[in-house]
Amino acid sequence: MCNVCGCGTGEVRIEGLSIANERAQMLPVVPGLGQGHAHDHDHDHAHDHVHAHDHLHFGQGPAHAHAPGLSQARMVQIEQDILSKNDGYADANRRRLAQRGIFAINLVSSPGSGKTTLLVRTIEALGTSLSATVIEGDQQTANDAERIRATGARALQINTGKGCHLDAQMVGDAIERLAPPDDSLLLIENVGNLVCPASFDLGEAHKVAILSVTEGEDKPLKYPDMFQAADLMLLNKIDLLPYLSFDVERALAAARQVNPRLQVLQVSATTGEGFDEWLAWLRAGCAAVRRVPAAEPA
Amino acid sequence: MHEMSLAEGVLQIVEDTARREGGGRVSVVVLEIGQLAAVVPEALSFCFDAVTRGSIAEGARLEMIALPGEGYCMRCERTVPLQSPVDACPRCGSGQVQLTQGNEMRVKEMQIEPEAPDERRVAAR
Numbered sequence: 001m002c003n004v005c006g007c008g009t010g011e012v013r014i015e016g017l018s019i020a021n022e023r024a025q026m027l028p029v030v031p032g033l034g035q036g037h038a039h040d041h042d043h044d045h046a047h048d049h050v051h052a053h054d055h056l057h058f059g060q061g062p063a064h065a066h067a068p069g070l071s072q073a074r075m076v077q078i079e080q081d082i083l084s085k086n087d088g089y090a091d092a093n094r095r096r097l098a099q100r101g102i103f104a105i106n107l108v109s110s111p112g113s114g115k116t117t118l119l120v121r122t123i124e125a126l127g128t129s130l131s132a133t134v135i136e137g138d139q140q141t142a143n144d145a146e147r148i149r150a151t152g153a154r155a156l157q158i159n160t161g162k163g164c165h166l167d168a169q170m171v172g173d174a175i176e177r178l179a180p181p182d183d184s185l186l187l188i189e190n191v192g193n194l195v196c197p198a199s200f201d202l203g204e205a206h207k208v209a210i211l212s213v214t215e216g217e218d219k220p221l222k223y224p225d226m227f228q229a230a231d232l233m234l235l236n237k238i239d240l241l242p243y244l245s246f247d248v249e250r251a252l253a254a255a256r257q258v259n260p261r262l263q264v265l266q267v268s269a270t271t272g273e274g275f276d277e278w279l280a281w282l283r284a285g286c287a288a289v290r291r292v293p294a295a296e297p298a
Numbered sequence: 299m300h301e302m303s304l305a306e307g308v309l310q311i312v313e314d315t316a317r318r319e320g321g322g323r324v325s326v327v328v329l330e331i332g333q334l335a336a337v338v339p340e341a342l343s344f345c346f347d348a349v350t351r352g353s354i355a356e357g358a359r360l361e362m363i364a365l366p367g368e369g370y371c372m373r374c375e376r377t378v379p380l381q382s383p384v385d386a387c388p389r390c391g392s393g394q395v396q397l398t399q400g401n402e403m404r405v406k407e408m409q410i411e412p413e414a415p416d417e418r419r420v421a422a423r
Contacts, residue, residue: 073325073411078315082307082403224383225336228397258384260372260394 089168093203101291109210111192118269165196194223217251239268305345326409334400367400
């Protein structure tokens with residue numbers, strides 16, 4: 001279950017195939033509130049069972065081990081973040097990506113900000129100058145991966161089922177199957193959600209937040225965690241500005257109030273405005289992690 | 299209200315640790331929770347009691363150490379207290395403040411009791 005919003009993690013599928021979700025299996029069954037009676041019954045039963053086998057199993061099972069001399073309560077230092085398991089998978093992804101010279105970015109936004117349209121145009125604009133693959137995250141459907149594949153790029157769809165975000169384990173599995181080429185660009189389109197994906201490191205180089213001008217200027221203030229976690233914000237759909245009352249300066253001030261080091265680019269995935277800067281940012285990121293220097297400057 | 303799943307995350311860490319330590323009943327769990335993290339302590343405490351029922355941490359006392367919000371003001375070049383993640387600097391009013399503390403959600407430590415015969419039934423679950 002998601003540690004942030006409480007959504008379920010079951011039913012995760014990559015390209016329609018169910019993947020084993022170790023975390024889901026490890027989660028204990030939670031007795032429902034108000035089910036005290038049923039709970040007590042189970043409890044007593046377990047007690048009888050264990051008691052009957054006491055002498056046979058004493059000190060052998062992992063939950064029953066008695067260390068010699070252990071006779072009093074002791075404090076165990078843990079200092080573990082509640083999200084530490086995800087962070088371990090993220091570190092593994094990051095190492096693997098670095099070894100292969102792959103520049104990975106995690107695109108996060110609310111639903112409908114234009115992430116997929118932006119990716120399609122980005123891949124088309126990069127053409128053959130830079131190899132790009134895509135991991136698509138959505139609760140349901142493979143529609144977005146199909147839109148990406150129509151450009152000729154390889155894409156893999158993760159359906160999170162009840163889940164509200166991609167986690168590092170899902171992305172690790174997806175990287176394994178997608179096998180992005182060495183020295184390439186990996187674009188991860190997260191589930192459209194401005195809350196939960198902020199807390200889950202996927203092993204990416206940067207989170208890129210997309211805010212479209214059809215949303216409110218104060219969105220960074222309403223969802224500060226996401227804009228704090230991002231290194232770059234794309235202000236998308238700027239071709240619509242003449243028809244809206246959206247105040248760009250107010251939006252940028254809100255974003256910088258939440259994250260003073262946030263870089264901002266203004267783009268339109270429909271007209272291609274601002275794409276020179278965006279593509280230059282991507283190329284610079286790729287060049288910085290390449291293992292083999294490019295034959296000619298991009 | 300996501301405290302129920304946070305409580306499950308805590309229990310998972312507690313159970314992993316107890317297994318690594320060779321078992322025993324858990325009597326105290328200490329968390330460090332940033333005051334700017336989106337956590338309501340009373341709700342987390344309630345959910346912790348619910349998810350630990352029937353586990354090795356059943357009946358454990360949950361202690362929460364609150365970590366106050368702090369940020370680094372780039373203009374003042376010093377750490378300042380923050381009441382919210384998007385606060386301006388309380389000294390100079392600058393918005394160039396980077397949050398440095400207050401977002402934590404950490405399991406700090408826990409106390410393990412030696413198993414007594416009448417407690418083994420709890421540990422076995």
